[in-house]
Amino acid sequence: MTAEALPRFPLSAKVTALRGVGPVFAEALAGAGIETLRDLLWALPHRYVDRGSLQKIGDLGYRAEADREIATVLGTIQDVRQSTTRVQRMNLTEALLVDGTGGLRLIWFNQPHVARLLKAGDRVLAFGPLASGRHGLEMRGPAFELMGRGGDEENLWVRRYLPLYRKLGPVMGRTRQRLVQDALARAAGPEEWLPAELARDVPDTLAALRLLHQPPDDSDPALLEAHATPAHQRLASEELFAFALGVTLRRAGRMARRGQAVVTTPELRERLQAYLPFRLTGAQRQTFREIVADLTSGRVMHRLLQGDVGSGKTLVAFLAMAMVAETGGQAALLVPTEVLARQHAATVQRLLKQEAGRLQLLLGPMKAAEKRAALARIGSGEAGYIIGTHALFQESVTFSRLQLVVVDEQHRFGVRQREALKQKGLDPHWLVMSATPIPRSLALALFGDLEQSVLDELPPGRQPITTRLVDPAEAERAWAVVERELNAGHQAFIVSPAIDPQDEAKVPLRDIQAMEALLRAQFPDQAIAVVHGRLKPDAMAERMEAFVSGAARILLATTVIEVGVDVPNATVMVVDHAERFGLSQLHQLRGRVGRGSAPSHFLMLSGSETDRLRALVATQDGFRIAQKDLELRGPGEFFGTRQAGLPQFQAADLVRDRLLLVRCRAAAEQAVARGLSEAQLGWLRQEQARLKLAEIS
Numbered sequence: 001m002t003a004e005a006l007p008r009f010p011l012s013a014k015v016t017a018l019r020g021v022g023p024v025f026a027e028a029l030a031g032a033g034i035e036t037l038r039d040l041l042w043a044l045p046h047r048y049v050d051r052g053s054l055q056k057i058g059d060l061g062y063r064a065e066a067d068r069e070i071a072t073v074l075g076t077i078q079d080v081r082q083s084t085t086r087v088q089r090m091n092l093t094e095a096l097l098v099d100g101t102g103g104l105r106l107i108w109f110n111q112p113h114v115a116r117l118l119k120a121g122d123r124v125l126a127f128g129p130l131a132s133g134r135h136g137l138e139m140r141g142p143a144f145e146l147m148g149r150g151g152d153e154e155n156l157w158v159r160r161y162l163p164l165y166r167k168l169g170p171v172m173g174r175t176r177q178r179l180v181q182d183a184l185a186r187a188a189g190p191e192e193w194l195p196a197e198l199a200r201d202v203p204d205t206l207a208a209l210r211l212l213h214q215p216p217d218d219s220d221p222a223l224l225e226a227h228a229t230p231a232h233q234r235l236a237s238e239e240l241f242a243f244a245l246g247v248t249l250r251r252a253g254r255m256a257r258r259g260q261a262v263v264t265t266p267e268l269r270e271r272l273q274a275y276l277p278f279r280l281t282g283a284q285r286q287t288f289r290e291i292v293a294d295l296t297s298g299r300v301m302h303r304l305l306q307g308d309v310g311s312g313k314t315l316v317a318f319l320a321m322a323m324v325a326e327t328g329g330q331a332a333l334l335v336p337t338e339v340l341a342r343q344h345a346a347t348v349q350r351l352l353k354q355e356a357g358r359l360q361l362l363l364g365p366m367k368a369a370e371k372r373a374a375l376a377r378i379g380s381g382e383a384g385y386i387i388g389t390h391a392l393f394q395e396s397v398t399f400s401r402l403q404l405v406v407v408d409e410q411h412r413f414g415v416r417q418r419e420a421l422k423q424k425g426l427d428p429h430w431l432v433m434s435a436t437p438i439p440r441s442l443a444l445a446l447f448g449d450l451e452q453s454v455l456d457e458l459p460p461g462r463q464p465i466t467t468r469l470v471d472p473a474e475a476e477r478a479w480a481v482v483e484r485e486l487n488a489g490h491q492a493f494i495v496s497p498a499i500d501p502q503d504e505a506k507v508p509l510r511d512i513q514a515m516e517a518l519l520r521a522q523f524p525d526q527a528i529a530v531v532h533g534r535l536k537p538d539a540m541a542e543r544m545e546a547f548v549s550g551a552a553r554i555l556l557a558t559t560v561i562e563v564g565v566d567v568p569n570a571t572v573m574v575v576d577h578a579e580r581f582g583l584s585q586l587h588q589l590r591g592r593v594g595r596g597s598a599p600s601h602f603l604m605l606s607g608s609e610t611d612r613l614r615a616l617v618a619t620q621d622g623f624r625i626a627q628k629d630l631e632l633r634g635p636g637e638f639f640g641t642r643q644a645g646l647p648q649f650q651a652a653d654l655v656r657d658r659l660l661l662v663r664c665r666a667a668a669e670q671a672v673a674r675g676l677s678e679a680q681l682g683w684l685r686q687e688q689a690r691l692k693l694a695e696i697s
């Protein structure tokens with residue numbers, strides 16, 4: 001059968017175009033997110049088995065030296081059973097795998113779900129370490145792939161490399177491969193829409209898909225599995241270029257919009273100067289210049305302000321707000337929590353001095369009368385500086401002349417809230433501040449249509465923060481440091497990972513109540529404030545205030561204090577069960593100390609010395625820590641929330657392909673400057689829907 005004899009379909013064709021895919025099967029596929037040939041083909045194999053490495057079970061037994069050797073075998077499951085081991089009371093799953101040459105025991109400890117996945121008669125490909133057990137050779141804790149139930153697999157042997165796929169709804173092994181094969185045979189190659197500089201060294205789309213689904217015998221499986229082939233690069237470039245084009249177009253659209261121009265005058269400059277409590281750092285001055293240029297340009301500002309913890313972002317944001325508020329406009333500062341809103345309000349109040357009356361706080365749980373008054377002041381324009389949580393987005397809020405929105409700790413806000421302002425017909429300038437530095441690739445991906453300012457300098461006089469990992473068995477050493485700092489008149493943060501005892505945790509977790517008891521015993525004469533996310537807002541505000549004012553000497557808290565809390569007199573922080581926290585999160589917590597003029601201490605109590613904790617001891621550079629965090633956890637986890645609005649790439653990976661993203665971004669800018677072709681525009685529309693790009697900023 002020649003390929004020419006088959007009707008060809010575009011990649012956008014429905015899977016029902018394939019042989020053997022009727023409405024029922026198509027529906028099952030749709031349930032797994034596969035509607036078109038494209039969906040099917042872009043779900044790439046995650047691993048390749050070299051059939052040359054497959055071994056016959058009968059041959060394994062002859063290897064006396066087989067202990068711990070990894071083997072790959074293919075056979076049929078004959079028997080699956082579960083039991084409990086006598087000695088350690090572990091759940092044991094055993095299955096007998098047979099091929100024409102013999103049988104091999106596969107065993108799993110404490111993985112009872114395996115027994116639900118396997119049935120007698122299943123064709124299974126198993127890889128794992130061999131060991132000699134009581135009943136002879138066995139394979140312990142193997143990874144396995146279900147190849148299908150019964151039936152033939154002769155086609156598996158046509159090629160050297162057998163692609164393995166992640167499970168897709170109901171579609172498995174042989175069926176999956178038949179579908180993919182058929183799709184590859186029938187798909188028509190799409191028009192080329194990658195610009196020459198990206199398409200030059202890579203195969204075309206269909207050729208790339210063929211190479212990855214049916215690797216030729218001379219392929220290098222290591223490169224395939226590392227996604228490091230030109231074929232991968234083709235597919236990743238398509239996604240990243242589509243993404244970069246969308247971002248570039250959105251930015252171009254914004255640049256074409258008329259924005260509210262703020263007028264600077266010498267008087268304004270004088271007023272701003274009068275608010276400054278200290279000399280700006282060089283980086284703050286440079287960043288503010290960039291913001292002023294945006295605000296006065298007549299275009300709409302969308303700027304990301306990045307900087308390490310403690311680099312003084314708040315002051316820059318305040319200056320931007322003041323520029324607007326002192327020239328008759330309104331500036332709103334959006335923050336993720338009430339604690340932070342109150343704290344920012346206090347800071348702004350301090351900076352504004354006798355002008356403090358122009359500030360208005362707006363929080364969700366305000367009393368009705370208080371809220372009415374706040375709304376009136378915002379509606380009339382009496383309030384020029386507005387600070388609030390997401391309550392600011394509510395329909396009942398009308399602004400008189402909103403010109404600037406500053407978003408603190410951006411990633412906690414959904415896109416929906418930003419849309420809400422658009423719905424009110426408002427097109428303010430945006431200044432987005434990120435709590436922790438964001439690695440360049442993620443910043444490009446998440447905020448690619450934003451201009452960027454980076455505060456790469458800390459205010460002068462910063463004292464070093466000594467970071468240490470302390471074994472819980474030697475916790476006394478940590479408490480001694482706390483005691484010393486308290487005696488010197490400073491304050492201490494203690495961070496606890498949990499509000500309640502957690503039974504299911506492997507390592508018994510000390511909850512915040514247990515920690516409170518410990519602290520009260522350890523420091524009987526010190527006033528301790530305890531805060532956590534379940535407190536009523538009033539109680540929370542009151543206790544935070546006690547710590548800020550110095551009435552409380554120790555603040556015991558969950559991560560509610562992670563963001564933005566600014567108490568320069570606090571010189572020591574102890575984090576309990578530090579291994580429970582993310583790297584960026586720990587760095588953010590560490591940023592709560594080292595803000596005053598005294599040296600500070602950051603002590604992590606943890607029995608496990610992980611890469612993460614070591615990285616924290618090794619460096620204080622937030623940008624390096626962020627990159628490390630991204631590498632360790634991947635982009636999805638980096639922010640710890642799906643609200644981050646990351647594009648849903650299939651072939652591309654923001655960590656692995658970060659250099660490619662930079663190239664795609666440059667290519668997209670050139671392409672937009674040249675003007676896009678019809679093919680590019682048509683394709684872009686499809687890709688944007690698929691990558692859900694519309695949802696991004």
Ligand code: ADP
Nearest residue numbers: 278279280281309310311312313314315459566
């Ligand atoms: P972050 O970038 O983490 O939001 P903040 O804006 O909270 O940092 O600033 C950290 C601390 O540094 C605050 O106590 C602030 O008052 C102080 N600060 C900011 N800018 C300067 C400056 N130019 N000189 C001295 N101290 C500064």
Ligand code: MG
Nearest residue numbers: 313314563564
């Ligand atoms: Mg801050």
